[in-house]
Structure formats: structure tokens, C-alpha cells
Amino acid sequence: MEKRLQLFPKSTKICAVSGVERLAIGGRDLTELAEEYGTPLYIYDQSALDAAVDEYRASLAAHYPGGGGITYAGKALMNLAAARWAAGRGLWVDCTGAGELYIAARAGVPRSQILVHGVNKSDADLQAALTTAGTIVVDNLWELARLAALADGVADFPNLWLRVRPGLAVETHAFRQTGQDDSKFGMGFAEMVEAVTLCQKQGLPLTGVHFHQGSHFHDPEPIGPALERVLDLLAELRDASGWRPAYLSPGGGWGVPYHEGDLPHPAIDDYVAFLAKKLAAGCEANDLPLPILHVEPGRSIVAVAGVAIYRVGAVKRTRNRRWLLLDGGMADNIRPSLYGAKYSALPVANPLRPVLDPAWLGGPYCESGDVLIENLPMADVQPGELLAIPVSGAYHLMMSSNYNGALRPAVVWLQGGQARLVQRRETVEDLVDRDL
Numbered sequence: 155m156e157k158r159l160q161l162f163p164k165s166t167k168i169c170a171v172s173g174v175e176r177l178a179i180g181g182r183d184l185t186e187l188a189e190e191y192g193t194p195l196y197i198y199d200q201s202a203l204d205a206a207v208d209e210y211r212a213s214l215a216a217h218y219p220g221g222g223g224i225t226y227a228g229k230a231l232m233n234l235a236a237a238r239w240a241a242g243r244g245l246w247v248d249c250t251g252a253g254e255l256y257i258a259a260r261a262g263v264p265r266s267q268i269l270v271h272g273v274n275k276s277d278a279d280l281q282a283a284l285t286t287a288g289t290i291v292v293d294n295l296w297e298l299a300r301l302a303a304l305a306d307g308v309a310d311f312p313n314l315w316l317r318v319r320p321g322l323a324v325e326t327h328a329f330r331q332t333g334q335d336d337s338k339f340g341m342g343f344a345e346m347v348e349a350v351t352l353c354q355k356q357g358l359p360l361t362g363v364h365f366h367q368g369s370h371f372h373d374p375e376p377i378g379p380a381l382e383r384v385l386d387l388l389a390e391l392r393d394a395s396g397w398r399p400a401y402l403s404p405g406g407g408w409g410v411p412y413h414e415g416d417l418p419h420p421a422i423d424d425y426v427a428f429l430a431k432k433l434a435a436g437c438e439a440n441d442l443p444l445p446i447l448h449v450e451p452g453r454s455i456v457a458v459a460g461v462a463i464y465r466v467g468a469v470k471r472t473r474n475r476r477w478l479l480l481d482g483g484m485a486d487n488i489r490p491s492l493y494g495a496k497y498s499a500l501p502v503a504n505p506l507r508p509v510l511d512p513a514w515l516g517g518p519y520c521e522s523g524d525v526l527i528e529n530l531p532m533a534d535v536q537p538g539e540l541l542a543i544p545v546s547g548a549y550h551l552m553m554s555s556n557y558n559g560a561l562r563p564a565v566v567w568l569q570g571g572q573a574r575l576v577q578r579r580e581t582v583e584d585l586v587d588r589d590l
């Protein structure tokens with residue numbers, strides 16, 4: 155159980171309240187927060203977000219002489235609070251499409267710090283990008299032709315980066331691989347040559363190259379050959395057209411430990427140091443000037459900062475299982491059912507008490523696959539108790555749904571010992587708000 159505690163934000167403490175040991179994060183008692191805001195509840199500890207950014211910054215400064223930057227991948231968690239926090243920390247914010255662009259703009263993220271992604275950007279996405287973004291990452295030649303048509307007479311046209319598909323996979327779940335040959339994302343090398351030619355012909359502000367190999371990998375090595383291929387391509391492009399990117403982004407994707415079996419986990423610094431050294435050496439070998447290295451992490455910034463708190467409704471014994479049935483599940487965290495993601499959990503009260511036997515943590519929804527955690531050694535938890543699932547900050551709320559009329563959870567932001575409600579819980583009225 156001590157090891158499980160390491161999965162929570164560093165600010166997590168166990169505090170005695172009336173003879174009961176209770177989990178507290180960011181100086182706030184989780185039991186009190188659950189009582190005040192209800193469950194399921196998502197809390198975000200800003201000190202954990204800040205610590206991850208500090209680590210990325212320190213690593214880039216220590217290992218890369220060409221200058222570095224961070225784009226926060228908003229797809230991991232995007233709301234006004236997250237976007238304001240990112241802008242305040244001087245991060246760029248990666249938005250996918252008009253919806254996320256709207257949130258970033260409403261949050262006041264400066265245009266120069268907004269970058270747009272999207273594998274099939276709609277006209278509305280492109281229009282929103284033209285007015286709110288400083289950089290558009292172009293996914294394909296068709297999109298580039300549409301942008302070229304829109305550029306006529308526009309004075310402050312966003313910078314363009316080209317997304318290349320290096321044709322190699324990193325080790326992660328197949329659903330999270332993006333850089334392999336048959337991926338739907340980005341352009342092949344021949345298309346890249348065409349894209350650079352078109353940008354030069356049309357006088358488009360082409361400033362960068364981007365690739366993203368996949369999400370939630372734990373070993374940076376497989377990025378090496380992809381980076382080498384991209385640098386070979388850049389040398390070819392330089393020879394053919396004279397173009398050299400001011401920015402190179404190897405995307406995001408650095409993984410995090412979700413359960414005790416993932417510990418110890420390599421550090422952000424191991425990942426950045428690998429990238430930085432490989433890029434500097436590759437540029438030297440290809441006689442290319444060092445581009446600004448813009449990393450694009452989502453999960454490794456925001457996952458650990460988030461903790462989900464559920465209340466156990468019923469406890470059931472079936473032939474081989476002990477079921478703890480929670481008040482949330484696949485509607486707020488689809489990851490276990492989508493790709494078998496493995497999590498861990500602790501009781502909020504007396505979290506370090508002895509284990510009884512394995513438990514299955516099931517959600518309330520009408521799907522047998524609605525199980526958040528399987529076969530987890532767990533204390534003797536009773537109906538009415540609270541459970542906290544650590545590492546819940548990324549790709550939960552953003553993929554959440556109203557399945558079975560589920561109401562999206564409330565979100566509370568912890569900073570300096572204060573708790574602030576940043577997203578209210580949905581109400582049943584919200585469920586019919588769009589209906590005519």
C-alpha cells in the first residue's frame with residue numbers, strides 16, 4: 155500500500171482526523187471535498203502540474219543547446235482552468251479543432267501560444283485556426299491546398315508546421331500508435347517534399363516540422379530511429395529547396411506510472427535528455443542548424459495531478475470475485491474498457507489498512523465492460539466508503555460521456571491549500587439542453 159501511495163501527487167499526506175487516518179492532497183482533506191462537492195469528483199493538484207513543467211523546462215535547458223519550448227497537449231485535459239494555467243506558465247497550448255480553440259481563446263491564451271492539430275480539419279476548424287492560432291500543424295496535402303487558398307490577402311496568417319509520418323512505431327497499445335507507415339496521421343516523405351515546394355511557391359510561412367509517434371510509451375529509444383529518418387528528410391529538403399525548419403516537434407507521448415507495477419518509472423528527464431542528445435547529434439551529422447525543440451506532452455504533465463474520488467455503493471460477492479460497485483465508471487473513465495488500461499486505488503479513510511483479498515471495481519453502467527479495475531488487492535471496504543484512483547488527470551474527462559444519463563463529474567482545482575470548483579457537475583437539465 156505504501157507503494158500505491160507513490161502514485162498520488164507528491165503533496166499527498168495521511169492526516170489523522172478524529173482517530174481516522176485520511177488522505178489529503180494539496181493540503182485539503184479528500185473526505186471533506188467529497189462531502190462538499192459530491193462524487194464522482196475529479197481533483198487537480200496544481201503543484202503537481204507545476205512540478206512536471208519545471209522538470210521539462212530544466213531538462214530542456216540542461217540537455218539541449220538549441221533552445222526548447224513546451225506545448226501542452228490540451229487533448230489530455232482542456233477546460234478554462236487548465237488553459238489559463240498553461241498560458242500562465244508560458245506554455246503553448248495544442249488545440250484539436252474549433253472546440254478546443256474556442257476554450258483556449260475564452261481562457262485568454264495569447265494567439266502566439268495556440269497551436270492547432272487535426273487529422274481532418276473542417277472548414278470551421280480552419281476558420282477558427284486562422285483567427286485564434288499562431289501555428290497550424292498541417293496534416294495533409296489536401297489541407298495545405300485549402301490553407302493556401304485561404305491565405306490570399308490575409309496579413310497575419312499563422313505559421314505552418316508540417317506533420318510527417320516517419321513510418322515507425324513506438325511500443326504502446328496499437329490504439330495509441332500514430333507514427334507507423336499505415337497511420338492515418340501526417341504525410342509520407344514524398345508528400346512532405348511536395349508540401350515544402352507548395353509552401354515556397356505560395357509564399358506561406360512554413361516554420362516547423364512535427365511528428366508524433368504515439369502516446370504512453372516508457373522507453374524513448376524507439377523515437378531515435380524516427381528522429382533519424384526525419385533528420386535525413388530535412389537534409390534532403392534543405393538540399394532540394396534550401397528550406398530548414400526553425401522548430402522541430404517530436405510530439406508528446408511520454409508515459410506515466412498508472413499502478414504499482416509500473417514503479418519505478420523512468421523520469422521526464424530521461425526522455426528529454428535522450429531526445430535532446432539525439433537531435434543535437436543528428437543535426438551535426440546532417441550539417442543542419444539546431445531547430446528549437448518543442449516538446450508536446452499532455453499525459454506526463456496532467457495525469458498524476460488528477461485524482462478521481464468515488465463512493466462505493468454496494469459490495470457483492472460472486473463465485474470468484476469481490477465487487478466494489480462505484481458511482482462512476484466508463485462514463486468518466488473509458489480507458490480501461492477502451493484499451494485495457496490498468497489502474498490502482500486506495501480507500502480514502504485508513505488507506506494503509508491491511509489487504510483483505512482482490513477486488514473488482516465496477517461502475518454503475520449497463521455494460522459488463524464497465525469495470526475500472528480488475529483483481530486489485532484491496533482492504534475490506536464497506537458500502538458508503540470513498541475510494542481514490544490516482545493518475546486520473548489525463549484522457550478521462552475529455553473522453554467522458556452521458557452514457558446511461560451519466561452526469562459529468564465536478565472538477566476541483568487545488569492550489570496553495572485552497573480548493574476551487576472549476577467545473578460544476580452536470581445536471582439532469584444539461585441532458586436535455588440540446589434537445590429541440
Ligand SMILES: Cc1ncc(COP(=O)(O)O)c(C=O)c1O
Pocket residue numbers: 227229230248271332366368369370405406407408450451452453454548
Ligand atoms: C499530436 C499529438 N501531440 C501530443 C499528444 C499528447 O500525447 P501525451 O498526452 O501522451 O503526451 C498527442 C496524443 O495523442 C497527439 O496526438
